[in-house]
Amino acid sequence: MIMKKYILYVLLIFLNMNFFTACFDDKSTDPDHPIPDIVIDTIGIPGAFRVTQNERLTIRPKVRRDNGDTSDLSYKWMLNTVATTTQATGANYSNYVCIGESEVLDTIIFLAPNEITYFLWFQVTDNKTQYRRDILWKVLVQSAYNEGILIANTKDGRTTDFSLIEGQQFTEGWTGADKITHNLYSNANGNTMDGLVKQICHSYNSVTKSKRFYCIGNDFYTLVDGLEYKLVGRDFEVIYDNTLSMKPEQIFFSSTGYIVWVNDGNMYPFNKGIARDYPNIQIPMGYAVQEGETQKIKTSKIDKYVAYTHQSGNSKSAWGVWYDKAEGRFLCQKGYPYVKKSIETFVSDPQKAFDPNNLPGLETVYAAIGVNGDFYMIMKNTTTGVYQVYVIERTTSSAKYLYNIPGNEMDQAIGYVVSEDGNVIYFATSTQIYAIVLGGVSPQVNLLYTISSGEITHFSMFRQAWYLINPMTYVSGAGYKVPIDTHENLLLTGVWDGNNGTLYTIPIVSASGGSIDQNNIKTYSGFGKILTVVSQQ
Template sequence: MKKIKNIYILGLVIIIGLFSSCFKDTTIMDLMEIEGVVIDTTGMTDFSVYQFEHLIVEPNLNTSLTEENLSFEWRINLEPGDTIYETIGTERNLNFEVDFKPNVSGKKHQLLYTVTDENTGLDYIMAWPLTVKNNIGEGLVIAETSDGITTDISHIMSPQVTADYSQVSVKHHVYSSINGNRIPGLIKQMRFGNIYGVDALIGITDNSVVRINTLDYTFAGENDDLFFTSTQNYQPQALGVSVQADIYIGNGKLTSTYMGASKKFGLPFDADYSVPDHVAINPFNYYPLPVRVSFYDEEIEKFIYIPSLSSWGDRNFYETPGVTGGVFNPSNLENKINLVSGVSTEGDFRHLLKDTFTGEIGLYVLTGGVDNYPEALIPPAPKAFYDMSNAPGINEATEFVFMDNQKVLYYATSTKIYAMLYSSDSPVFEERYTVPAGEEITTLQVYTQADYPFRAEGGDSPYLETNNKQLILSTYGSEGKVYLLPLVNTGVGNIDDSNIKVFTGFDRITAITTQL
């Protein structure tokens, strides 16, 4: 029994010794606490930023370390939920222009902030969710080229072209920033509209039709993607719009489809006529303007009209009846080419034609026809002719623009804008604007909001005060520029020089349109 007791005591001593050997005496050691960095996130639980705006983050750092011993890195994942990140900053604070696509609802990027103590190699990391919002809204869409081969898209917002907006926002190279490439070819015309519930731009080059969804400015289709039937060789000519009719003209044919109820363009009209680049399309929807389309067929040298663009209407092509003793004969007008066409708010069709032999230019005006129900429609008839042979600069003119609510035609050479006033039998020609030295005019048009003239008075928001009251001019010299030229004195076409707005920093501009 005594032997067992001694063994027990010996075992207890061994155990105590083992525990004693694991305990270090620190009473005489020199202790050093590692200093760290605390990132104060008070009021910074997440971030949101509008696309193409700058994300500015200035975190509070609690540390006794000197900033010289710290390095900083800001990173963001390329797609929400992605594990691939790119560095977007190496300073203590972040100032970064966000060009990512707007987030789909519920999807967010992750913003990572790393502070590194260079003495110890320790990293202090903070992460925030980031929402990218869409801020490319109503304004001007600018098609531009830097190489003469491809097209990029930029955007302008300002109080003159954007409702309920007091700032100025110019976003350059929006399309290439988002899509990673530019559009092949040079866009010569664009139009904004709603395609089966999606806001989109349709643009045309000499051999392609392109769709861009304006929610995020992503590429949304080209050529066969946009038509129910394919075409071996696309030769786009023009885009247009009427009441519940989105119009595409290409390969000498006219196609009318209501894109609000269709995702693609339908078949072209079946007619043995050659539709030109410039067609007068009636967009107004009030009585008594029964005819929707008028154009001069350069092959048969006659004016043609289409009563309706609707599937339930008369969509046949008719030759405008000839007259004798009138101001001109619409069924026998030889050797002409189309320069521009338009429709006045009174319903008159206006065609600016050039004689291929003499080079003379004239304005031919026809009535809009008469609804003679239950009898047959009375077709358009010659109303007026204005000779422009003596107009200053007319032989050098490259741009032509009608005012639809005034008897004013603007035309432009490479450096000057002129106005033709034709409210009387004898037109008056006056110079209106000269661009600064070293610049040349590339485009000219009247500013109208993208859904003009379809808003209902009293039922929709009114149009901007500038709607139909300013010209959009683009020039190119050392850079591309966009001018907004306010118009004053109705019917006279004067330009308010003191209130001209200029936007700079573009490449050579090939086309401009408006969007909502």
């Protein structure tokens, strides 16, 4: 009996369902009452857009219906605020914001620059039937600022701001007039940066698709976003160890993927390949010394500067060399900066130009790599006052040349450049620029240029940013990337007259002879006192 009642209930439900279905007049499937299709005509509109941040984007699709009546259609333009390599699905729709509700989009793209694309989603809906058509476009937002040189300058003697020069001398493929943009940092952050920046390192992270500027002053460390010039953090906001004494001396990009920060004689390397922005602790800097039959572990302190290579490291050749003043010797690190145990002494060889393990009484004036990738250590003898250049061969990590520099012009030097194309060292005093031509019987110190007024506040060489990050950059189908003509051939000299800062670009016409072209010196003005210069990618 129970089974018969159950069957009856099922039959009644089935009959009711058929009744209600039959009573509903579904004209959408009736040949006499079809839903007119929505057509979005995108002829002449690209499938992807490349826009500059804060630039206006206008898209004019043509929407029509089969019956010609578009009065019941509504429009919505949705833009996702998180760059991604895949189209949004499911929960990812929450990242979209509405930026337009008309057939034509005309809006300012506010999103942060990113080398990963955003997505623009156009929706056309029939308000009566909720029938909808969609189209998705990729949108790549790029920075308003191209490759060029970033000028750190001060107008009040207490704080720092950034200016950017884009032009044929500094920007690959640039064909128009030179462009100078001032107040980049203060415009992005609402105020200038506290303190005077003395060095900036530029980096690019291929994992996070981000650019960074690592800035140091005499007592601070600041991290700045390289796309918008916004402050990321300062001092212990971006450094793990808040017990450090903040005494930055140097910051640089060495070997593929590594940033090295030198602070109070110690190295703090961090690997950009694992998307880390913050320095790691690397103290004490221990190394082994054989004294008779006993091996002792000693601790090194860097004397101001590390001479570092741009090339990738390996276990047999050094990436960096520095002077340990307390022990009176040169030390090197092989492999990569991240590995503490690879700090080593050099081999003493009486047949070489000098003994790198027995050089007491020196102090480091400057250090950099030079021609052939060798390490050039510019030193001053604290007893005799003589300046000397010690050259250490990179491939063999052995002493190569020792040069005694004549004269006392270097007593007044405010900046140095070691040429990577010729055996020449350039230096500047407050008013003059010199070239030390190494080679021949003895080094020659030649006066190249004297400024007519003001004082020199900065002196460096123009080198493209990509080269400093990875000189072996490979372009598919084109081979290894070649720098522009001004790379390694343009001395950058900041001059301050008491009121305004001017950048002089001085062409080098002979890399081996250290000569310049005075007739083609170019100037850029309108800055504060120029503190330092860095190339940006």
